Amino acid sequence: AGIRDDPSFDMEVADKWGCHGIAVDPSVDHNSHLHPKVTFHNIALNVIDGNEDMLHSKGLNTMENWWYASVPGISKALGMEHVE
Numbered sequence: 001a002g003i004r005d006d007p008s009f010d011m012e013v014a015d016k017w018g019c020h021g022i023a024v025d026p027s028v029d030h031n032s033h034l035h036p037k038v039t040f041h042n043i044a045l046n047v048i049d050g051n052e053d054m055l056h057s058k059g060l061n062t063m064e065n066w067w068y069a070s071v072p073g074i075s076k077a078l079g080m081e082h083v084e
Contacts, residue, residue, distance in 0.1 A: 002044070004028055011035045022078065026066040043067045045074060 002025025003010060010023045014037040023030075023040045030040040044066050075083045 002027060003030075003040070007034045007038070007040070010038045014038050020080075022074070024074075041074070043069050043074070046070045 003023045004025055005028060007023050007030065010021055011034060013019065014021055014035050018037070020037045021039075023034055023038055024043050024045050025040075026042055026044040029042060032040050034040050046068060069077070071083060
């Protein structure tokens with residue numbers, strides 16, 4: 001699930017644990033810097049590698065205007081070495 005209109009969980013985790021994170025939701029717009037350690041990205045994430053073409057051909061992408069990325073793909077693109 002995306003953050004929708006409430007990024008408070010992501011910001012609380014960053015405050016409490018001092019970790020960096022990304023918040024995602026393709027259905028809303030937010031400032032890209034929600035918190036000094038949390039950035040927002042207007043995309044949908046998949047937990048496995050895949051690509052937009054594969055999602056369209058399988059009929060899994062019902063929102064054709066949404067940009068999809070995999071967790072491994074976005075982690076690599078953002079230079080994140082460790083993801084939990």
